[in-house]
Amino acid sequence: MSLMRTTLFAIALGLLSMLSRPAHSQDTQPDQEVSWAQLTKAQQRVLANFEKQWAGLPPARRAELANGADRWINMTPENRAQARQRFGRWRGLSNAERKEIRQRYREFQDLPRAQQRRIRNNFRRFRDLSLERRQQLQQRWRELPPSERQRVREQLQRERRND
Numbered sequence: 001m002s003l004m005r006t007t008l009f010a011i012a013l014g015l016l017s018m019l020s021r022p023a024h025s026q027d028t029q030p031d032q033e034v035s036w037a038q039l040t041k042a043q044q045r046v047l048a049n050f051e052k053q054w055a056g057l058p059p060a061r062r063a064e065l066a067n068g069a070d071r072w073i074n075m076t077p078e079n080r081a082q083a084r085q086r087f088g089r090w091r092g093l094s095n096a097e098r099k100e101i102r103q104r105y106r107e108f109q110d111l112p113r114a115q116q117r118r119i120r121n122n123f124r125r126f127r128d129l130s131l132e133r134r135q136q137l138q139q140r141w142r143e144l145p146p147s148e149r150q151r152v153r154e155q156l157q158r159e160r161r162n163d
Contacts, residue, residue: 034062043069 036054046069
């Protein structure tokens with residue numbers, strides 16, 4: 001796996017973890033109308049850049065933004081710093097890289113919950129390894145002959161089908 005693919009995968013999972021968390025205090029449904037006046041003062045501060053265009057946004061987008069503002073408000077300073085960092089990396093990606101991440105996210109969402117849980121757990125285990133150990137594993141993968149990499153991929157696909 002190339003460093004770029006590894007980075008894309010890490011960003012995708014980071015975004016996935018943010019997107020998969022439930023909203024904290026406001027459970028706004030996507031089709032629910034949310035006027036600017038209905039937002040809390042804290043939400044309005046977070047969403048200040050959207051105030052002038054708020055009324056013109058589709059209801060689902062307003063609900064998403066309101067929920068996102070709630071998540072932001074309830075984050076710890078460390079979580080906010082991590083989110084800013086991930087967003088900065090996201091903004092630095094090309095359109096093709098973003099498209100690939102979105103596609104992988106959709107594919108992930110289509111997996112059974114048990115398989116999603118296993119993938120998240122495996123990612124956490126990988127992420128918690130030392131940088132040196134992660135690099136060693138990545139190097140081992142890169143050094144595998146293409147036929148061996150394909151064999152591993154096929155084995156993983158068989159395991160997915162059996163879940």
